[in-house]
Amino acid sequence: MIDSHCHLDMIPSWGNKEISWEEKKREIEEILEKAALAGIDKVLNPGVAWEDMENLLDLGKSFPRVFLAVGIHPHEAKTWEEGSIEKLKEFAKDPKVRAIGEIGLDYHYDLSPREAMQRAFSEQIELAIFLKLPLIVHSREAHEDTLRILQSSHAEEIGGIMHCFSGSLDLARAAMKLNFDISFSGSLTFANATRLREIAKNIPLEKTLIETDAPYMAPVPFRGKRCEPAYVVKVAEKLAEIHSVPLEEVIEKTTRNAERIFRI
Numbered sequence: 001m002i003d004s005h006c007h008l009d010m011i012p013s014w015g016n017k018e019i020s021w022e023e024k025k026r027e028i029e030e031i032l033e034k035a036a037l038a039g040i041d042k043v044l045n046p047g048v049a050w051e052d053m054e055n056l057l058d059l060g061k062s063f064p065r066v067f068l069a070v071g072i073h074p075h076e077a078k079t080w081e082e083g084s085i086e087k088l089k090e091f092a093k094d095p096k097v098r099a100i101g102e103i104g105l106d107y108h109y110d111l112s113p114r115e116a117m118q119r120a121f122s123e124q125i126e127l128a129i130f131l132k133l134p135l136i137v138h139s140r141e142a143h144e145d146t147l148r149i150l151q152s153s154h155a156e157e158i159g160g161i162m163h164c165f166s167g168s169l170d171l172a173r174a175a176m177k178l179n180f181d182i183s184f185s186g187s188l189t190f191a192n193a194t195r196l197r198e199i200a201k202n203i204p205l206e207k208t209l210i211e212t213d214a215p216y217m218a219p220v221p222f223r224g225k226r227c228e229p230a231y232v233v234k235v236a237e238k239l240a241e242i243h244s245v246p247l248e249e250v251i252e253k254t255t256r257n258a259e260r261i262f263r264i
């Protein structure tokens with residue numbers, strides 16, 4: 001299995017633990033060993049903020065099974081300014097960087113002005129098209145604007161992933177038309193996620209990915225706890241149940257999709 005979206009760099013400090021980067025790396029090594037034992041052999045770690053970028057590249061260098069995306073999360077869009085696109089382009093040159101993300105819009109938390117989120121989003125799509133890298137899109141309670149920007153920015157030229165999907169079936173279908181695959185996290189296993197499971201059932205496994213979004217979104221039975229990549233198997237099991245297919249089929253197809261998109 002591949003955990004297509006996991007913030008490995010944030011797992012050790014979950015709960016606001018103040019520890020050094022070297023200590024964090026030792027813990028990440030253990031987390032990756034545990035994941036390998038559970039059948040997860042590759043992980044994609046997306047970027048969030050400028051201050052994480054150096055550590056992210058260090059993770060890519062230190063761990064052969066860790067691949068990266070670089071991008072500025074909508075929460076951090078207020079830090080996107082003149083010249084940011086050039087700065088991000090430099091980070092994207094690293095050979096382990098396989099996507100631009102996570103980028104998008106988050107109107108649930110509104111931690112940056114919406115105008116800033118939209119500008120950072122469309123400029124990063126522009127960069128991804130220039131670099132021919134797929135996108136990892138985060139959209140929360142902003143689905144109409146997300147789709148509008150993806151369409152007007154010609155995101156279909158590179159496509160990518162709608163991560164931790166929480167939209168409607170209409171949005172999923174519109175995104176698939178733009179060359180996007182749909183990724184489900186542990187939220188698919190939550191007791192109240194009946195609607196999301198109904199949507200997942202209508203998305204072919206050929207366009208479906210699995211992720212943890214760790215340290216967030218821990219699947220049942222770990223809900224509320226610190227999430228880690230080993231738990232992605234719970235998302236795969238839920239998809240097997242939803243589609244009424246063997247677990248092996250879900251694993252094979254979702255792994256192939258992640259390999260295709262990230263060229264890993």
Ligand SMILES: [Zn+2]
Nearest residue numbers: 102138163164
């Ligand atoms: Zn996200």
Ligand SMILES: [Zn+2]
Nearest residue numbers: 005007102213
């Ligand atoms: Zn994320």
